[in-house]
Amino acid sequence: MFKRILIANRGEIAVRIIRACREMGIRTVAVYSQADRNAVHVGLADEAVCIGKAEASDSYLNMERIISAAIAVGAEAIHPGFGFLSENAEFVQMCEQHHITFIGPSSELISRMGNKSEAKKTMRQAGVPVVPGTEEPVYNLEEAKREAERIGYPVMIKASSGGGGKGMRIARSREEFAVSFQAAQQESIRAFADDSMYLERYVQNPRHVEVQIMADKYGQVIQLGERDCSIQRRHQKMIEESPSPALTDEIRKKIRSTAVQAAKAVNYESAGTIEFLLDDSGEFFFMEMNTRIQVEHPVSELISGVDLIREQILVAAGEALSVAQEDILFRGHAIECRINAEDPIRGFLPCPGTITHLHLPGGNGVRIDTASYEGYQIPPNYDSMLVKVITYDRDRKTAIRKMIRALDEMEIEGVETNLEFQYDILHQKDFQEGNFTTDFISIHYEL
Known part of the structure; x- marks a missing residue:
């Protein structure tokens, strides 16, 4: 097992990875830009290295500086999180050349599946339905x-x-x-x-349904259920949930097994997501494969009981998956709301600034993933996501009620956020009844 892992990311995903490493007894190294010198992930890690100025191109996207930092501190592995360099084949090649383990798939596989034309061709040959x-x-x-x-x-x-x-x-x-x-x-x-x-x-009025898979070096592939990510603005997800309210038991079984088939077809390794478009007849089509951990991975963890970051690290270290498919008992329903520093009225314009007051919800069945705090200065250089609120309960109806309660309890002052907008979506009759597609926001709101 690794003794020291460098985390090539920031924000709540860096915090999430640090926590998993601590539970596994692994030392962590944070990298940070000058804008993030007071960030939570910097303080939580065992070591921290400044890698450049605020602009991502000078820091979190600067491959040479990240590799140099890993070599300097003696990190055996790098976890990329999501975004930034997580699906950059050139960066993975650099890790391989310097004998640093990249916690994710190989550079060849990332390159192959990252090109959407090539990915669709591969899936077509594997018998996976493609648009x-x-x-x-x-x-x-x-x-x-x-x-x-x-x-x-x-x-x-x-x-x-x-x-x-x-x-x-x-x-x-x-x-x-x-x-x-x-x-x-x-x-x-x-x-x-x-x-x-x-x-x-163009599949009109589709649902966006993705299946979480996990695979090791020994050909074992498991699925951890599907997520419905249809509530989107500008093709970017806002609310995700698992399981999908749109699927019958028959379609659910088929889409999950198809995702495993797709992963096996490319000899996949690590955490990944097979994304599908689902039409109103129940037919689904492969859209793309994400060769990394996803923002919305917590909902899959809650319904399956599997720690995806831990499994990623185990697999990267050469170990077999710690769970088999038959060990996973899917239970309950989980929903995630992304709370962003943005103004829905002004076209979801990012709103950097200082958080002057912050109260986060809690209680049974409420999970908060964040790197925000009162007094935190939100940089204008990165993604605007502040907090992920995830609720879990025995069924969808009670999970929605719990999310409404959590958002009602939440307070963020000093910057504009989409908190009230999310709260309003949860009260929409069509959302509560599971009657929505990727066009939900454009149909229900004049923005």
């Missing part, structure tokens, strides 16, 4: 127009290296296709330095 679309990347408008006509409108335009809603547009007709394609491609070039795009049939 009809281009089988190879497209690079220019004329080629894209021909493919769009073949697929049929409406079409979804996506960056091959995309994520977080970047490089994504919907073209509902050939008249608007050119503008949409060029805008998505330019956004992809700016965000990912990649002009390769792909097109697929």
